Amino acid sequence: MSASSGAPPAPRTVLGLLREPRWVRGLVLAVVVALACVVLGHWQWTRRAERLAANAPLHENYDAAPVDVSSVLPADGAPVEAADVWTPVQARGTYDPDATVLVRNRPRDEQTGYEVLVPLVLDDGTALLVDRGWVPAGSSTARPDAVPAPPTGPVTVLARVRAFEESRRGDVPTGQVASIAQDAVGAAVAAPLLGGYALLASEDPSTTTGALPVRPDEDEGPHLAYTVQWFGFALTALVVWVVSGRRELENRRSARAEEAGTGPDPQDALPDDGRTTAPAPAAPPAVRTRLRGRGGPPRAGSDEEAEDAEVESGPDPSWVSRTR
Numbered sequence: 001m002s003a004s005s006g007a008p009p010a011p012r013t014v015l016g017l018l019r020e021p022r023w024v025r026g027l028v029l030a031v032v033v034a035l036a037c038v039v040l041g042h043w044q045w046t047r048r049a050e051r052l053a054a055n056a057p058l059h060e061n062y063d064a065a066p067v068d069v070s071s072v073l074p075a076d077g078a079p080v081e082a083a084d085v086w087t088p089v090q091a092r093g094t095y096d097p098d099a100t101v102l103v104r105n106r107p108r109d110e111q112t113g114y115e116v117l118v119p120l121v122l123d124d125g126t127a128l129l130v131d132r133g134w135v136p137a138g139s140s141t142a143r144p145d146a147v148p149a150p151p152t153g154p155v156t157v158l159a160r161v162r163a164f165e166e167s168r169r170g171d172v173p174t175g176q177v178a179s180i181a182q183d184a185v186g187a188a189v190a191a192p193l194l195g196g197y198a199l200l201a202s203e204d205p206s207t208t209t210g211a212l213p214v215r216p217d218e219d220e221g222p223h224l225a226y227t228v229q230w231f232g233f234a235l236t237a238l239v240v241w242v243v244s245g246r247r248e249l250e251n252r253r254s255a256r257a258e259e260a261g262t263g264p265d266p267q268d269a270l271p272d273d274g275r276t277t278a279p280a281p282a283a284p285p286a287v288r289t290r291l292r293g294r295g296g297p298p299r300a301g302s303d304e305e306a307e308d309a310e311v312e313s314g315p316d317p318s319w320v321s322r323t324r
Contacts, residue, residue: 041230133210
């Protein structure tokens with residue numbers, strides 16, 4: 001019985017390596033990494049879904065036909081529905097220029113400026129807050145140099161509805177706000193505001209406005225690429241463990257072959273066509289003894305002289321070829 005007869009059999013497959021603690025630990029680590037990557041990939045997929053949901057109203061409503069403002073923003077001041085954002089609405093009323101509000105710190109084309117908000121008082125006494133465009137900051141940081149005045153008298157407005165923003169804290173000059181929040185703007189407007197504001201598209205009659213907004217990009221962000229990346233990392237973690245295991249098995253087989261003194265495979269010695277080549281026959285070991293009478297050299301032209309010449313010249317090549 002050999003000394004190694006009591007040792008466990010050598011693993012023949014990658015799964016066989018799981019009998020060894022260090023390979024179990026490696027697999028656990030690979031699974032943990034893969035699970036973490038899957039969680040991150042799912043998170044990126046969720047963020048992409050949220051971005052698509054946020055872009056859906058823009059895609060569906062921006063170019064739709066205008067509707068009456070009351071069908072989107074009821075007079076009771078209920079907030080605009082998320083599905084109705086970006087809907088073009090038409091409203092008729094009178095601007096209240098004395099209630100103009102400026103929104104601070106609004107960048108546009110890498111320049112800081114203000115959004116100009118003016119309430120449009122409707123016939124029912126409610127007010128639609130209209131964003132009449134962007135103006136750049138002036139020579140003073142307190143306010144712009146000029147603010148376009150709205151048209152006087154009754155005016156028909158075409159605008160796109162937006163939801164009010166979250167309120168921001170901070171000290172701002174009188175007549176200005178830090179965000180387009182309903183409570184902040186409502187403090188400067190006498191009439192009750194509807195549950196959303198509107199970005200001006202056109203008005204009749206028209207006057208000078210600030211720079212009107214352009215259609216936003218429907219960009220879903222890099223979330224899909226990040227999702228594929230994280231799922232790829234999860235798969236890579238498991239593949240690395242399997243490949244490492246296969247290399248380990250190959251190294252062990254090579255080491256066992258060297259310890260056992262295993263020579264090269266006999267098949268490696270065969271020629272390319274797979275035929276076995278027989279070795280050439282050796283020459284006769286010695287020249288047979290001849291009777292030459294008195295030990296002298298063979299006579300010229302005798303049989304002994306011919307045989308000596310044949311032995312000295314080596315085997316007949318034609319005879320060697322017939323043995324192959």
